[in-house]
Amino acid sequence: MASAELRIIRRRIKSVKSTMKITRAMELIAASQIAKAQDRVSKSIPYVQQLRNVIRNVAAASGSSDHILLADDRAGDVGVMVITSDRGLAGAYNTNVIRAAERYIERLDDRPRLYVVGKKAQGYFRYRGYEIQRAFLGMTDRPVYGDARQIANIVLDDYARENVRSLLVYYTEFKSALTQDVAQFTLMPVEPPASDETAETATTAAAYSYEPSPEVILGRLLPRYVEASVFGALLNASASEHAARRRAMKAATENAEDLTKILTRTANQARQAEITTEISEIVGGAEALSGR
Secondary structure (H helix, E strand, O other): OHHHHHHHHHHHHHHHHHHHHHHHHHHHHHHHHHHHHHHHHHHHHHHHHHHHHHHHHHHHHHOOOOOHHHOOOOOOEEEEEEEOOOOOOOOOHHHHHHHHHHHHHHHOOOOOEEEEEOHHHHHHHHHOOOOEEEEEOOOOOOOOHHHHHHHHHHHHHHHHOOOEEEEEEEEEEEOOOOOEEEEEEEEEOOOOOOOOOOHHHHHHHHOOOOOOOHHHHHHHHHHHHHHHHHHHHHHHHHHHHHHHHHHHHHHHHHHHHHHHHHHHHHHHHHHHHHHHHHHHHHHHHHHHHHHO
16 A cells, blocks of 8 residues: 555656756746847837837928827727737736736727737637637747738728727736736827927927928828837737746746655655554564464
């Protein structure tokens, strides 16, 4: 009986150690990718900020906001985009952003047009009977600008056809390796940048000359701004995913180490009990022979 129990415990220790090797490897891989993802996030911020400044100057020069991406009175449904990961083992990373989006959806009178990025969001909403307008898979681990352009082209086309009148994006914002928060922003219609320029900036803007007209330039810049905004959300989500996976795998490795210690202690106790039983049997046998 004791030998069978000991074999089971040793087999489980071996299984836990094998799992611990996997979680440790995944932790190291995620840790190596965080720095690269964080660098990509930081490099994308100045581009988006400068693009907003240019849009603000061109919009001020055009003197109108007739472009469809600036109109907030269009027909169509409300659109919601949820950015998650294609893979699991990242703790509560996917759950947090999905629940935040679902709480917003439940407050709406009608079901929105749902755009999901990542297999986790697709599986969650499909299982619960939501109609998914479009799913984008295989682009969350290491997103490139072409992925953002593909997403932007589809949502821009739906917006131009008045299938959606607005689009709200839910994603996870990367703040540090330890802090990632669920965030949201309105992708369409584009909110005109606040005119908080200083006098020096305003003077510089007034000196611009435009060729072609400001209206034409604005029409070309706004779709690029939508693409850059989607790309920024994808980069933040990717960095957050790696950071969350690193923390989750680190916790799993530590739990496996603790479990190994507990099982080893249990195995030692079982082995000791087995030895005690064997000694008792030997002593009993010896006494029986001496008595005879």
